[in-house]
Amino acid sequence: MSTVITQSLTLEEFLKLPETKPASVYINGEIIQKPMPKGKHSRLQLRLCNSINDVAESVHIAYAFPELRCSFGIRSIVPDVAVFNWSRIPFAADGEAPNDFLLPPDWTI
Structure with missing residues (x-):
C-alpha cells in the first residue's frame, strides 16, 4: 500500500525535499510514497534493465535506468x-549520463 500526502507544494518545492526510502x-x-520492493521484484527489475541494455546500449538505441527520478x-x-x-539522454560533456533527468522517459515500467 502506498502513502499519499496531500500538500500544496510546487514541483520545485518538492524537489528540494530530502529523498525518502522508498522513493516518493x-x-x-x-x-505518493512508493511501496518498498521485495526480492522477486528487484530481481526481475535488474534482469529487465540488463536485457534491454544488452540489446540497445551498444548500438546507441536506448538505455534502461532502474529507479531513476524523472521530473517534468x-x-x-x-x-x-x-x-x-539514446538521442534524448542529456549526456554530459564527458559522455556520462547526468544525475538529474528533467524530461519524461520514452517508456516506463
Missing part, C-alpha cells in the same frame, strides 16, 4: 524502469 513521487500536487511538467516520478531513446 509527485503528481499534480500530491506526494507537474510530475516527478520514479518508475521501476525508465527507458530513454
Whole structure:
C-alpha cells in the first residue's frame, strides 16, 4: 500500500525535499510514497534493465535506468524502469549520463 500526502507544494518545492526510502513521487500536487520492493521484484527489475541494455546500449538505441527520478511538467516520478531513446539522454560533456533527468522517459515500467 502506498502513502499519499496531500500538500500544496510546487514541483520545485518538492524537489528540494530530502529523498525518502522508498522513493516518493509527485503528481499534480500530491506526494505518493512508493511501496518498498521485495526480492522477486528487484530481481526481475535488474534482469529487465540488463536485457534491454544488452540489446540497445551498444548500438546507441536506448538505455534502461532502474529507479531513476524523472521530473517534468507537474510530475516527478520514479518508475521501476525508465527507458530513454539514446538521442534524448542529456549526456554530459564527458559522455556520462547526468544525475538529474528533467524530461519524461520514452517508456516506463
